Amino acid sequence: MFVIAETLIVYPLGRVARADELAVVYMIGVLAVSMVWGFRLAVVTSVASALAFNFFHVSPVGEFSFAASLDWFELAVFVAVALLVSSMARLARSRAVESLQRRRVADLIAGLAHLMLVSNDLSSVLPEASRRLAQALDLPYAEITLESVAGDERRAALPLQRRLELGTLLVPADLPEPTLRCLRDNVVPALDALLSAAHDGELMDISLRRSRDELRVLAEEQAALRRVATLVARGVAPSVVFAAVAMETARLLDADASRLLRYEAPGTVTVTAEFSKPGVETLLGKRLAIAGGATEMVYRSSRPARVDSYQGRVGPLARLAREEGLHSSVAAPILVEGRLWGTMVVLWARPEAAPAGAEYRLAEFTELLATAVGNAEGRAELNASRARIVVAADNARRRIERDLHDGVQQRLVAVGLDLRAAEAMVPDGLNELKAHLSGTADGLTGVFKDLQEISRGIHPAILAQGGLGPALKTLALRCPVPVELNLGTQRRLPEGVEVAAYYIVSEALTNATKHAHASAIVVDVEAGRQVIVLSIRDNGIGGADLRLGSGLVGLTDRVEALGGQLHIASPVGGGTSLRVELPSVEDPARLPEPG
Incomplete structure (x- = not known):
């Protein structure tokens, strides 16, 4: 088709060009066939083009004549051009195919990289990677x-x-x-x-x-x-601290139960605190024998221990664990000031063994926890010691008041009566002696009244006999400044609480009178089931400071010894407001019975 088309095109061009120039037209077909169809068809096209050119356009026209060397040279040029162009075309095609293949591979690798590097599980994405590879390379x-x-x-x-x-x-x-x-x-x-x-x-x-x-x-x-x-x-009670310890430990290790055990009598422990999920029996406050569990191992070695299964173990603790449906446990010692204070036990109901390394993780926690336990015990002992000191002081006041009332005051009354009797026995005419005895008796009466006032200040008998309400009313009546007293309760409170409340109000009235120069005082007493609240307000000069004055410091010690709180607001020129919260039920551990 190329040869026929070129032959027809050459006829009109022969009028304006020489015959040897017209051969270039046939060269176009050779080039096209070489590039597209390759060398073999290009050679055929070259020979056909040479024959057609020789037959139709080279004299003599209509005859084949290759006698001239120029004709053979033209044929050789056609074939050489066909060979060169087809080789270049084949190379270009192979390079293009290779480039296309490299691009396909590059796109494939980019997709696989995104697929394989983003996934956290390589094996799960390999089937998809294999599918993409086969699809991209036509496999x-x-x-x-x-x-x-x-x-x-x-x-x-x-x-x-x-x-x-x-x-x-x-x-x-x-x-x-x-x-x-x-x-x-x-x-x-x-x-x-x-x-x-x-x-x-x-x-x-x-x-x-x-x-x-x-x-x-x-x-x-x-x-x-x-x-x-x-x-x-915050100074909460040790029982609250221990309960929090048990709860935090169980949560940390995702356990079904945890118990804080304190070693007491040889071979026994007391359950000081515990935390358990529903279905586990509570043992709080019970004393247990330590045989048969991780607690015994800790007791003997002071090192963390574990029991992976209670099946087949003997001893009270092992039997108790099986009855509660608990399967495994770990335990760690609690060392306070170098001594084995107790142990923390964590238990699981699931049939698997306790988590690997749980005992060492528990030991790290209890090692830091021992400080908290020691601090809680130290604070509790300090509060108990302060409470004992307060009680001892109150007992001393009570004894002094009793000794004054039963001893010195009675003797003063007896001496006064003797003086009056002696005065009556003085004969008429000795008026000077009679007047001297009368003056002495009057002075003795004044001493008795002063001693009576001192006795009331030391420990008022009305507080022990009538309770807090009558005692506060007596204080209000004796105060030189008008006092508005609002009593929210008439019931009797524990003796230690009543004594503390009395002295707090007494000290506050004294301060308002002597130091604040107040002209009015309001005292409110509210008693709930658990807390009694005292509120004392005056309109004095203010400026009271807990850091100054032994009276306020003593009140603070007394309140904190009972587990209460004291708050004071005393702006300069704005009066003083004192608010005290005391537990209305005594804690025996905090405040022992008065002697």
């Missing part, structure tokens, strides 16, 4: 495996290197050699790099998860210790 199938697999007559195995581990790319064994070469040269190295990167990513992800878990555990432990330390700093 019947492909399989990427993380195991070393040998090839056979049906499958070709291309080894993959993943750090120190081997993998395999499996493809059909009958693939063309260029395709296999492309896989070996381009795909396999890229897959090696991807698998190694994914492997490193997995290791890094595992390390990050482990670090995150460790940080979470540490944060939970620190938060638990901070909550316990906050309770200790």
Whole structure:
């Protein structure tokens, strides 16, 4: 078709061009066929073009004549051009195909990189990666495996290197050699790099998860210790601290029960605090024998211990654990000031053994916890000591008041009566002696009244006889400043509470009168089931400071010894407001019985 078209085109061009120039028209067809259809058809086209040009346009026209060397040269040029152009076209086509294939491989590797490097589980994405590889390279199938697999007559195995581990790319064994070469040269190295990167990513992800878990555990432990330390700093009762310790420990280890046990008599422990899920029997306050459980191991070694199963174990604790449906436990010692104070036991009901390393994790927690336990006990002992001192002072006041009332005051009354009798026996005429005896008797009466006032200040008898209400009314009547007294209760309170409330009001009235120069005082008493609240307000000059004056310091000690709180507001020129909260039920451990 090229030759026919070129021959027809050459006829009109022959009028304006020479015959040898017209051969260029036939060269266009040769070039086109060489580029598109290759060298063989280009040679045929070259010969046909030479024959057509010679037959139709070279004299003699209508005859074939290759006698002239120029005609043979033209034919050789046609063939050489066809060879050169077809070779260049074939090279260009191969380069284009190779470039296209490289681009397809690059796009494939980019997609696989996004798929494999984003996933946290490499094995789960390998089927999808294999499917994409087969689709991108027009393979019947492909399989990427993380195991070393040998090839056979049906499958070709291309080894993959993943750090120190081997993998395999499996493809059909009958693939063309260029395709296999492309896989070996381009795909396999890229897959090696991807698998190694994914492997490193997995290791890094595992390390990050482990670090995150460790940080979470540490944060939970620190938060638990901070909550316990906050309770200790607030000065709450040791029983509250111990209960919080048991609860925090069970939560940290996701256990079904936890118990804080204190060693007391040899071979026994007392359940000081506990925390358990529903269904576990409460043992709070009970004394148990330590045989048969992790508690006994801690008692003997002062080291953390574990029991992975109570089945087949003998002893009271093992039997108790089986009755409660508990299967395993760990325990850690609590050392306070170098002595074995007790142990913390954590128990699980699930049939599996206790978590690995739980006893050492518990030991780290209890090691820090021992400080909180020691502080709580120390604070409790300090409060009890302060309470004993307050009670001792009150008892001393009571004894002094009783001695004055039963001893000195009675003797003064007797002496006064004797003087009056002696005065009556003086004969008339000795008026000077009679007047002297009368003056002496009057002075003795004044001393008696002063001593009576002192006795009331030391410990008012009306407080023991009538209770807080009458005693406060007496204080209000004796105060030189008008006092508005509002009593919210008439019931009797524990003796220690009544004594503390009386002295607080007495000290406040004294301060308002002597130091604040008040002209009016209001005293409110409100008593609930658990707390009694005293409120004393005056309109004096204010400026009272707890850091100054032994009276306020003594009141603070008395209030805190009872487990109460004292608040004072005394702006300069704005009067003084004193608010005291006292427990209306005495804690025997905090305030012993008066002697």
